Amino acid sequence: MWDYSEKVKEHFFQPRNAGVLEGANGVGDVGSISCGDALRLMLKVEPDTDVILAANFQTFGCGSAIASSSALTEMVIGKTLDEALKVSNQDIADYLDGLPPEKMHCSVMGREALQAAVANYRGEVWSDDHEEGALVCKCFAIDAVLIEDTIRANNLTTVQDVTNYTKAGGGCSSCHEGIEEILVKVMVERGETFKPSAAAQEQEEAKPAGMTNLQRIRKIEAVLDAVRPQLKRDGGDIELVDVEGKTIYVNMKGACSGCQMEALTLQGIQQKLMDELKEFIKIVPTKAGALSRASCHP
Amino acid sequence: MQGIYFDNNATTRVDEAVVEVMLPYFTEQFGNPSSMHSFGNKVGLAIKKARMQVQELLGAELDSEVIFTSCGTESDSTAILSALKAQPERKEIITTNVEHPAILTLCSWLEKDGYKVHYLKVDGKGRLDLSEYKKLLTDQVAVVSVMWANNETGTFFPVVEMAEMAHAVGAMFHTDAVQAVGKVPMNLKDTMIDMLSVSGHKLHAPKGIGVLYLKRGTRFRPLLRGGHQERGRRAGTENSTSIVGLGKAAEMAMEAMTFENTEVARLRNKLEAGILAKVPRAFVTGDPSNRLPNTSNIAFEFIEGEAILLLLNKFGIAASSGSACTSGSLEPSHVMRAMGIPYTAAHGTVRFSLSRYSTEAEVERVIQVVPEIIAQLRKLSPYWDGDAPKAEPEKAFAPTYA
Numbered sequence: 088m089w090d091y092s093e094k095v096k097e098h099f100f101q102p103r104n105a106g107v108l109e110g111a112n113g114v115g116d117v118g119s120i121s122c123g124d125a126l127r128l129m130l131k132v133e134p135d136t137d138v139i140l141a142a143n144f145q146t147f148g149c150g151s152a153i154a155s156s157s158a159l160t161e162m163v164i165g166k167t168l169d170e171a172l173k174v175s176n177q178d179i180a181d182y183l184d185g186l187p188p189e190k191m192h193c194s195v196m197g198r199e200a201l202q203a204a205v206a207n208y209r210g211e212v213w214s215d216d217h218e219e220g221a222l223v224c225k226c227f228a229i230d231a232v233l234i235e236d237t238i239r240a241n242n243l244t245t246v247q248d249v250t251n252y253t254k255a256g257g258g259c260s261s262c263h264e265g266i267e268e269i270l271v272k273v274m275v276e277r278g279e280t281f282k283p284s285a286a287a288q289e290q291e292e293a294k295p296a297g298m299t300n301l302q303r304i305r306k307i308e309a310v311l312d313a314v315r316p317q318l319k320r321d322g323g324d325i326e327l328v329d330v331e332g333k334t335i336y337v338n339m340k341g342a343c344s345g346c347q348m349e350a351l352t353l354q355g356i357q358q359k360l361m362d363e364l365k366e367f368i369k370i371v372p373t374k375a376g377a378l379s380r381a382s383c384h385p
Numbered sequence: 386m387q388g389i390y391f392d393n394n395a396t397t398r399v400d401e402a403v404v405e406v407m408l409p410y411f412t413e414q415f416g417n418p419s420s421m422h423s424f425g426n427k428v429g430l431a432i433k434k435a436r437m438q439v440q441e442l443l444g445a446e447l448d449s450e451v452i453f454t455s456c457g458t459e460s461d462s463t464a465i466l467s468a469l470k471a472q473p474e475r476k477e478i479i480t481t482n483v484e485h486p487a488i489l490t491l492c493s494w495l496e497k498d499g500y501k502v503h504y505l506k507v508d509g510k511g512r513l514d515l516s517e518y519k520k521l522l523t524d525q526v527a528v529v530s531v532m533w534a535n536n537e538t539g540t541f542f543p544v545v546e547m548a549e550m551a552h553a554v555g556a557m558f559h560t561d562a563v564q565a566v567g568k569v570p571m572n573l574k575d576t577m578i579d580m581l582s583v584s585g586h587k588l589h590a591p592k593g594i595g596v597l598y599l600k601r602g603t604r605f606r607p608l609l610r611g612g613h614q615e616r617g618r619r620a621g622t623e624n625s626t627s628i629v630g631l632g633k634a635a636e637m638a639m640e641a642m643t644f645e646n647t648e649v650a651r652l653r654n655k656l657e658a659g660i661l662a663k664v665p666r667a668f669v670t671g672d673p674s675n676r677l678p679n680t681s682n683i684a685f686e687f688i689e690g691e692a693i694l695l696l697l698n699k700f701g702i703a704a705s706s707g708s709a710c711t712s713g714s715l716e717p718s719h720v721m722r723a724m725g726i727p728y729t730a731a732h733g734t735v736r737f738s739l740s741r742y743s744t745e746a747e748v749e750r751v752i753q754v755v756p757e758i759i760a761q762l763r764k765l766s767p768y769w770d771g772d773a774p775k776a777e778p779e780k781a782f783a784p785t786y787a
């Protein structure tokens with residue numbers, strides 16, 4: 088049985104705003120072909136203000152599809168259309184105190200129904216551009232289509248590459264066989280063979296166009312400075328040691344070095360750096376950090 | 386625990402009498418049956434007895450044809466991999482596309498190693514076309530693996546006849562009889578079935594114990610090599626407690642065989658008829674005239690199975706569903722798709738599987754609750770309008786699919 092939050096159960100057992108909405112002026116019908124769930128979202132919009140006065144749903148779907156439809160209606164009532172469109176899949180999941188990774192597509196469907204209903208109200212045609220594949224990485228809810236597209240777009244060759252680009256496989260690692268299978272398939276298409284022992288991609292191009300080394304390092308320092316206060320609060324710190332191409336060496340200090348959280352912290356910082364620099368980088372704790380890790384046991 | 390358990394194809398309750406015979410083998414009789422001393426000796430005798438009890442249930446000619454394994458899945462893997470190893474010149478496998486994942490996942494993995502796997506199709510009632518099977522049988526086929534009874538619908542396959550056909554081209558025949566053993570009388574000595582898989586937890590024995598029946602003379606290559614347990618055919622110290630339990634469960638299943646096929650079948654039929662009489666747009670999947678006595682798989686159109694299960698669970702009723710969402714995969718059950726059941730019905734299939742402990746009162750309660758639940762969910766369904774489906778439901782609601 089799924090581990091549903093109390094909130095999901097509550098919205099499933101007592102769905103809000105279920106059934107046909109009389110006088111609806113925006114209707115969105117969407118479904119997910121792969122999982123078979125489908126949803127009709129009906130909106131009653133006040134034409135002068137664009138405010139959503141009422142929202143109802145009908146769902147052909149599982150417990151979390153019904154719960155996320157119900158949650159969505161509650162979230163958008165009273166909002167203007169533009170405000171409502173800002174509701175993301177994650178917002179829907181958060182509203183329900185989380186959904187199991189296998190069930191995230193239910194919240195995706197809710198968001199798509201909203202887009203479709205708004206488009207219908209505005210007299211536009213909504214078309215869906217989102218394709219969904221079988222779930223591969225359960226830790227980070229990454230599906231096969233996303234992995235395959237990312238491998239193709241970036242010519243990836245190793246599981247580590249895939250983890251670096253998509254996060255898939257970065258958690259418990261039990262999906263590595265599945266990731267390898269996708270790599271084998273895509274690499275055959277480009278006439279290559281997958282080598283399990285190959286090293287992860289080293290992109291030669293060290294600096295993206297338009298940024299000098301100095302600008303780049305300043306940017307990196309700015310990101311690190313931004314996370315420092317939080318690390319310090321937890322009794323730790325981070326220091327930039329060196330930048331070598333795509334690899335950024337840092338020194339983790341104090342309470343954050345060696346603790347369970349280090350990997351997670353680094354991963355978060357790495358993500359922030361990638362967002363800021365708009366390039367793929369790898370963050371590596373230096374030897375000094377590694378040594379202090381050995382002596383630090385929780 | 387209070388509640389109505391109609392999910393016996395998933396697993397069964399261990400019978401109290403089974404637990405009782407097992408208990409001494411955890412403590413007083415803890416010895417290793419391979420040891421020379423008397424601690425081990427008694428355990429060895431108990432395993433011998435269990436082996437004979439299983440032999441009896443299967444109608445096997447010899448007790449040495451019974452190999453204890455750790456589960457049904459292990460028996461399935463052992464059988465197929467052994468057949469391939471023993472006949473390296475044959476590179477093909479025939480199976481069906483409604484097998485349990487224990488077979489299908491293994492087969493698709495073997496395809497990557499260059500084996501050719503033929504998947505027999507089924508018709509709308511889940512039946513095979515034996516002429517299609519006959520055409521595929523050549524001297525290239527190492528092994529045919531066809532389940533005795535389907536775990537989702539209960540539908541039987543004609544394995545005895547299919548084993549004879551396989552032998553005609555020198556192929557080995559394996560059947561996954563995990564759902565059938567204990568509910569279907571068997572006389573393996575009179576068949577050409579070479580290998581057969583059993584899982585204890587489907588017949589009121591514990592989980593994690595299984596049997597591979599291996600007909601005498603069938604060429605065999607063990608999966609696990611090591612000690613001489615199971616005559617060297619399955620190394621690893623015996624799970625003696627569970628083996629003793631499975632022996633007892635086999636004996637009890639033998640005694641209950643008539644009851645399963647009369648009384649349990651009657652309750653199942655009553656349940657099915659009762660639900661169908663009260664719920665519109667619902668139908669039985671599989672072949673109702675040729676199936677396990679305890680299983681009823683009903684498709685409720687235009688609603689989704691997981692939602693049904695969650696509501697049933699609220700009433701203390703346990704069943705299972707072929708809906709995608711219950712398995713964590715995105716696809717509805719491969720068995721429903723193989724039978725060509727449309728998505729709008731396949732997602733709403735619910736399997737009720739009874740046991741000899743199911744009661745008349747339980748059946749009546751479920752007949753009472755199910756129609757309410759179905760009506761409640763259909764109120765939420767975009768295909769539905771009040772008390773009936775919309776006229777041409779698939780046209781009235783035709784979502785944009787991603």
Ligand SMILES: Cc1ncc(COP(=O)(O)O)c(C=O)c1O
Binds near residue numbers: 457532534563564
């Ligand atoms: C037809 C069939 N084969 C194999 C299995 C697997 O058995 P086990 O759980 O003992 O590995 C099952 C049980 O789910 C089954 O129904």
